[in-house]
Amino acid sequence: xxxxxxxxxxxxxxxxxCIFQINSTKIISSVTGPIESSRIKNEIPxxxxxxxxxxxxxxxxxTRESLLETKLNKILKPMINxxxxxxxxxxxxxxxxxxxEFRDYSITELSTIVNCVYISLLNSGISLKSSFLSSCCVILxxxxxxLNPTIDDLKSCKSNHIAVxxxxxxxxxxxxxxxSLGSFSDDQFFKVLNYCATDIEHNNEFIRKSIANTIEKxxxxxxx
Amino acid sequence: xxxxxQTTKLHSIRFSPDVLAKISPELSLQRHLSIGxxxxxxxxxxxxxxxxxxxxxxxxxxxxNNNSCILGSSIVKSGSTxxxxxxxxxxxxxxxxxxxxxxxxxxxxxxxxxxxxxxxxDDDNSFESVYVTVKTHSGNGSKIPxxxxxxxxxxxxxxxxxxxxxxxxxxxxNLGYLSNDEPTTTSTTTTTGGKKKFKFILRGDIEVWSCVxxxxxxxYASLIKSLKCVKLPLVYINEGLNDINTTSTTTxxxxxxLLSDSKIHYDLKLNTGKIGWCVTYGIVDIDxxxxxxxxxxxxxxxxxxxxxxxxxxxxxxxxxxxEKRMTVVRTKDxxxxxxxxxxxxxxxxxxxxxxxxxxxxxxxxxxxxxKY
Numbered sequence: 001x002x003x004x005x006x007x008x009x010x011x012x013x014x015x016x017x018c019i020f021q022i023n024s025t026k027i028i029s030s031v032t033g034p035i036e037s038s039r040i041k042n043e044i045p046x047x048x049x050x051x052x053x054x055x056x057x058x059x060x061x062x063t064r065e066s067l068l069e070t071k072l073n074k075i076l077k078p079m080i081n082x083x084x085x086x087x088x089x090x091x092x093x094x095x096x097x098x099x100x101e102f103r104d105y106s107i108t109e110l111s112t113i114v115n116c117v118y119i120s121l122l123n124s125g126i127s128l129k130s131s132f133l134s135s136c137c138v139i140l141x142x143x144x145x146x147l148n149p150t151i152d153d154l155k156s157c158k159s160n161h162i163a164v165x166x167x168x169x170x171x172x173x174x175x176x177x178x179x180s181l182g183s184f185s186d187d188q189f190f191k192v193l194n195y196c197a198t199d200i201e202h203n204n205e206f207i208r209k210s211i212a213n214t215i216e217k218x219x220x221x222x223x224x
Numbered sequence: 225x226x227x228x229x230q231t232t233k234l235h236s237i238r239f240s241p242d243v244l245a246k247i248s249p250e251l252s253l254q255r256h257l258s259i260g261x262x263x264x265x266x267x268x269x270x271x272x273x274x275x276x277x278x279x280x281x282x283x284x285x286x287x288x289n290n291n292s293c294i295l296g297s298s299i300v301k302s303g304s305t306x307x308x309x310x311x312x313x314x315x316x317x318x319x320x321x322x323x324x325x326x327x328x329x330x331x332x333x334x335x336x337x338x339x340x341x342x343x344x345x346d347d348d349n350s351f352e353s354v355y356v357t358v359k360t361h362s363g364n365g366s367k368i369p370x371x372x373x374x375x376x377x378x379x380x381x382x383x384x385x386x387x388x389x390x391x392x393x394x395x396x397x398n399l400g401y402l403s404n405d406e407p408t409t410t411s412t413t414t415t416t417g418g419k420k421k422f423k424f425i426l427r428g429d430i431e432v433w434s435c436v437x438x439x440x441x442x443x444y445a446s447l448i449k450s451l452k453c454v455k456l457p458l459v460y461i462n463e464g465l466n467d468i469n470t471t472s473t474t475t476x477x478x479x480x481x482l483l484s485d486s487k488i489h490y491d492l493k494l495n496t497g498k499i500g501w502c503v504t505y506g507i508v509d510i511d512x513x514x515x516x517x518x519x520x521x522x523x524x525x526x527x528x529x530x531x532x533x534x535x536x537x538x539x540x541x542x543x544x545x546x547e548k549r550m551t552v553v554r555t556k557d558x559x560x561x562x563x564x565x566x567x568x569x570x571x572x573x574x575x576x577x578x579x580x581x582x583x584x585x586x587x588x589x590x591x592x593x594x595k596y
Contacts, residue, residue: 063378070375074547078569104385129569156349160386174572180563181386183498183555186582189563190575 002148004203006210008123016124020116023148025100025108027116031124033090048085050076050092054113057096064103068110075114075134075164075177081127090126092117105154107162107179111136114164115207122211131167132176133204135196136160139184145192147199159184163196167204172197249545254511256542257533264539271503271588272537274302274442276449276595281310283486284455290486296454300446303539304434309446311354311428311454315397315482318421350392353385354451356428358443360435376440380428380447383553387498387561390426390451394493397422399482400460422482424456437538440551444502449596452499454492457484499596500555501589502562505581506535506546509571532571534581548573552585556593 004022011017016031034048042049052072054065072092080090094113101108114134121128138149138157146153154160159182165172178196180189245252245263256263266272279297283289297310358373358380369377384390399422428450430443459482509532538544548570553562560582567573 063374066371066374067378067382070371074566077547078567104382106382174567175565176567178563178565180560181382183388183557183559183561185559186579189560189582190578 016120018119025112026098027112029094029116029120031120034085034088037089043087047082049089052092054094057099107136107160133200134164135199136162161192245542249542253542284489296450298449306433307446309430309450311450313424318423351388352390354426354428356380358430360432389498395424441502455489458488497557500553500561501592502553503585504551506538507548550581554585554589
């Protein structure tokens, strides 16, 4: 069982924020927007520009973080109603607090970032097309599929996988993004997608409750 | 008051296909696909021809190239795109190996004499990769790597690393001594038994000319082709300098002069079963609403194409706009090494489309893998 810890609305100077921890990976993210684009080249006439910045746990950003930003952009672009905010920017800043994996891997980090940014976007009130969540897993040497791998699992695994699904009526509906690296068969790949979909549905129950609790505590909704 | 009415007649503007592809690539793509054509006149699932060759400019490929630092190189051509990949290597001290060394631990009191600890120096489970720099010559004159170039470099590093193609022991340096005793100078390969361990770090430089679509597939192919012909040099310690070190009190090993032989070399050993071929598809949703002005004859084709289709080897501006893509790297042993799928928020990516993509990759891999 994976332990999830969510804390929303922790930053006051941004529109939405969240700290998301799953096992040994911890991420804080903030969403600001829609705001005026800081550069003219980012003013897209038909839709909003996504300005994503990932800051690593240690050191400065490298090509690894650039690739993560591109992957996150691919995931978020079809999920946010960008055409509602033409010529504006949505700024998303992600700070990795605990990586929980070696730098040669990025699945647990990316998976946690996706979940963290999803809650931050909800917190900011930016229009989304649908809910979406991510899950990651590895195939161990004995061909067993393990969800939410630890650092030791990653070290000894045959392959590592990440999948992002959107949700409809609390059920996974469509594959938004997947990335698999290592050595695996076709059947194992489809099996992994099913495992991730089930895990996302399971995690969604907890996340929904957590978001509902946050809204209940919000003073705006209290009429006493 | 008299009302004046002015009527303005709007004329439709006609664009040639290549201009429309620049103005509205999505519309241009839909217009082509609705009549069962691609702008490059290939079939939907037809791949482009790829030719792979060694350049023969490496350090050990020619006797006159002894000063070259290129250890393996290849040239890949596909359509108008040409890619040249060259592999060079650096020597670094393998600190982790040195620290794990039994004698090192003994000297630094990390372990006691009594401790019967067996240390496995050759960790068979670790694998290395290539640090790649991709440069696309697009005529803008910028020397700063673009985001796309950075991403391709990092993706190549990740794919090679996780495919377990290059075992760490293949890059381990077996240090030898240079013997100058005999008139005909020869180098011997006796190991030094020193505490310092060295290994090669591979670097790849990929230059892309006349890029007309996604280049990850071709960059991957050129990198694998280059790696297959990499010849690593024999490395030895300069004998004179070694004598000084043994007699001097300042035994700074950093001053050791490592030389790589200009003639003696050995091939880089790869996990041949993990050599793969990469294919990238665009997944396109045929949208009948944008082709309402087609003739009745074409309407038949539109009805047939009301589904997602795979486009192999994307080419041209209109196809480059496809964001829903699937990248598959299939290895020689029949397994998959990488799958990456991303969507654009259009139609669902169905299991049938993914299965079709995997089947095509299997056929393409079996056709192309022998070209390396």
